[in-house]
Amino acid sequence: MSKYFHITTYGCQMNVHESEKIAGILSRMGYKACDNIEDSDIAVFNTCCIRENAENHAFGNIGMLKKLKANKRDMLIAVGGCLTQQIGKADTLHDKYPYVDIIFGTHNLNELEELINKKRRQKKAVIEIEDSEGGICEGEKPLRTSYPNAWINITYGCNNFCSYCIVPYVRGRERSRRSEDIIKEAEELIAQGYKELTLLGQNVNSYANGTDDLSFPELLKKIADIEGKFRLRFMTSHPKDFSEELARVIAENPKICRAVHLPVQSGSDSVLKAMNRKYTAADYIKKIEILKKYVPDCAVTTDLIVGFPNESEEDFKATLSLVKQVGFASAFTFVYSKREGTVAAKMDGQIPEEVSKRRIMELIKLVNAQTREQTSHYVGKTIEILCEDYDEKRGKYLGRDEYGRMAYFSSGENKKGEFVRVKVGSANGMSLYGELTEE
Ligand code: 5AD
Ligand code: SF4
Numbered sequence: 001m002s003k004y005f006h007i008t009t010y011g012c013q014m015n016v017h018e019s020e021k022i023a024g025i026l027s028r029m030g031y032k033a034c035d036n037i038e039d040s041d042i043a044v045f046n047t048c049c050i051r052e053n054a055e056n057h058a059f060g061n062i063g064m065l066k067k068l069k070a071n072k073r074d075m076l077i078a079v080g081g082c083l084t085q086q087i088g089k090a091d092t093l094h095d096k097y098p099y100v101d102i103i104f105g106t107h108n109l110n111e112l113e114e115l116i117n118k119k120r121r122q123k124k125a126v127i128e129i130e131d132s133e134g135g136i137c138e139g140e141k142p143l144r145t146s147y148p149n150a151w152i153n154i155t156y157g158c159n160n161f162c163s164y165c166i167v168p169y170v171r172g173r174e175r176s177r178r179s180e181d182i183i184k185e186a187e188e189l190i191a192q193g194y195k196e197l198t199l200l201g202q203n204v205n206s207y208a209n210g211t212d213d214l215s216f217p218e219l220l221k222k223i224a225d226i227e228g229k230f231r232l233r234f235m236t237s238h239p240k241d242f243s244e245e246l247a248r249v250i251a252e253n254p255k256i257c258r259a260v261h262l263p264v265q266s267g268s269d270s271v272l273k274a275m276n277r278k279y280t281a282a283d284y285i286k287k288i289e290i291l292k293k294y295v296p297d298c299a300v301t302t303d304l305i306v307g308f309p310n311e312s313e314e315d316f317k318a319t320l321s322l323v324k325q326v327g328f329a330s331a332f333t334f335v336y337s338k339r340e341g342t343v344a345a346k347m348d349g350q351i352p353e354e355v356s357k358r359r360i361m362e363l364i365k366l367v368n369a370q371t372r373e374q375t376s377h378y379v380g381k382t383i384e385i386l387c388e389d390y391d392e393k394r395g396k397y398l399g400r401d402e403y404g405r406m407a408y409f410s411s412g413e414n415k416k417g418e419f420v421r422v423k424v425g426s427a428n429g430m431s432l433y434g435e436l437t438e439e
Contacts, residue, residue, distance in 0.1 A: 005031040006040035010058050011048025013235070014200055015081060017151035018109065019046045022080070024144035025112050033143070037359040040066060040075065042116070049166055051337035055083055062097050073434045076119060078102035080109060085170035085339065090129050098125070105129035106171060133157075133173040138181055148195035148386060148417040154182055154219070155201030158340060159380035160238060161345040162265075163276045164218035164308060164336060167202060176201075176208040179219050186223045190230055195386055195417055197223065199234040205241035217249040224253040229403060229419065235261045240278045242287050247294040257402040258295050259329070262287070263303035267322030268315035271308050281322050288326055299403035307336040307356030308361055310349035316359050323366055329374060329403060330430070331367045335360050361366070370428075375405065375427045382423045382439045383407065383432075387415040396433075407432040 005026040009019040022044055023033060037043050043065065047058040062079060069075055077100045084090050085105045101119050103114060107130040119126045136156060144150055157172040158165075186197055199220075201207065207216040214222065216234075224232055232255050237246075239262055250256045262284075266272050269280045279287075291298055304319060323331070335356045338345050344380055385399040385407050396408040397415050408431060409422045422434040 003031050003041040004034035004039055005042045005044065006034055006037045007044045007046060008037070008058075008061060009046045010054050010081065011046075011050060013151060013198070013355075014047055014153075014202075015048055016146070017142065017153065017200060018081070018106075018153070019044075019111060020142035020144050020146075021137075021140055022046060022112060023145070024141045025110075025150065027143050028141070029113055029116070037065070042076040042078060045077075045079045045081070047079060047083035049081075049083040049086055049089075049170060049339070051334065053337070057353060058083055059096075062093075062100065063260050066097070066099060076101045076116065078104065078112070078116070080104045080106070081168040082166070084129055086166070087169075093129060094125055101125055103127045105131075109134065110140055116340060122253070132239075133175075133430070136175055136177055138166065138177070139382060144194075147188070148188045148388060149198060150194040150196070151187070151198050151200055152182060152185055152236075153177060153201065154199045154204060154207055154216075158202035159206075160203060160278075161276060161343070163274060163347075166339040166341065166342055169173050169341055170281070171202070172202065174206065174209075176211065176213065179208070179214045179238075182219065183222055183226075187226055190226050190228045193417065194230065195419070196231040196233065199223075199232070201234075203238040203241060204234050205237050205243065205246065215245070217243065217245045220246075221249050221253060224249075224255045230255060232256045233259065237262050239264065239284050239287050242291070244290050244294075247291045250291075250298070251294040257404075258297055259289060259299045259301070259402060259404045261301045261303075262291075264322065264326075265303060265305050266308065266311070266315065267319035268311070269318075271311055271315045271318075274310065274344070274347070275305075275308060281318065284322070286323065297403075300326060301404065302326075302328050302331045304331055304333045304363060304367075305336050306359040307351040309336070309344055309347040309351065311336075311351055311359075320363065320366055323363070327374075328367065328371060329405075330371045333360055333363050333367060371430055372427075375430060375432065378405065378424045378432050380424065380429050382421055382437055383434075385409070385420050385422045387418050387420055389416060390414075404434055407434055409436055411436055 007019045048054040090103045108128045115126050155176045157174045158168045159174040161168050267281050383401045387399040398408045423437040424434040426433045426434045
């Protein structure tokens, strides 16, 4: 009889790809994927702790499994991801949810098979959290779920220690995969028919820093040189390491999407300093100018935090004004979330919730207005879309252009994984609607 697994993923693309690796391990062990957690023989929670609400979400979902587990004693529940790697959190998890069978840290993912087997031999929970700086696991084949896009890790961990951020504590020090392994993986994916590769790292621009391996722009160029029609994306870039050479490589290689995610976090110099971001608003604007000099049509997206300790009304206004000046194509906006163990968690001047709420509403309003305004310019234009999926609700196919705009269109044939040309008829908020065209 078949055995089934179910994975619940929280957080970023990095975690989505990590879940693909977990799925790869479980399929190798003979499990099959299933859509409903109730049907699973092993339920895995791949958690995130970057903000408190992501953490609470995971805790809530794990809590809801108590009943299911009581009725289905053979079912295994495993919890992995960033949450488990915080000091003391694995024990909290174990105390609060004693029915969780396996708790494994971010550095223990490649031991999952061993941990499952160990749990089968013993009654008590298996807890394996390696408190190391982190290694690199090669050779485990992920079970990919986001065709026609494929994620490729290029770096793990982070050395930047932005004062609000827990990532360096739970993901370890920055380490880069060898370029030959990355290029080989990219070649295989293109040969298998993937049409978009996204290189992943907390700070891709510092790829292989301090080693004799390729620089990030060199690596990008090598991958862009692989035969075949495909798109190449990367995330995330840290503004302090974003170089002119990178802008040039984007300009010279049409396969590299003209879309850069460059988190600025704040427009206020004093807040940026307290965040330990190592650039000023003017430095950031300069980087954008360099990028636009080489790639004038580049879509720049960003991350923004409001309510960082001591953020004054003036600081917040500086963020609004930077957003207006840069004209981001879109932005992820966050309310600062205090993370135990980070430098900012010890700072005085925490901002009252109602102030942060008001600020984030104002910021979202501005960002959305800008995005809408930019989207409206698409009407009447013909764009190239990589079709990603079919939306049952709308009864339409969907995909993105190279700048990251989502477009919907109708087709009698399955277009998933194909590049198609779409004439945009209307724009609704952030999305475009159009028809297939030969133009
Ligand atoms: N509070 C709010 N937002 C945060 N981010 C990281 N840590 C925090 C935090 N403690 C945001 C940053 C980062 C994105 C991935 O998450 O904007 O770029
Ligand atoms: Fe966190 Fe800063 Fe590293 Fe990004 S660069 S993961 S925000 S510490």
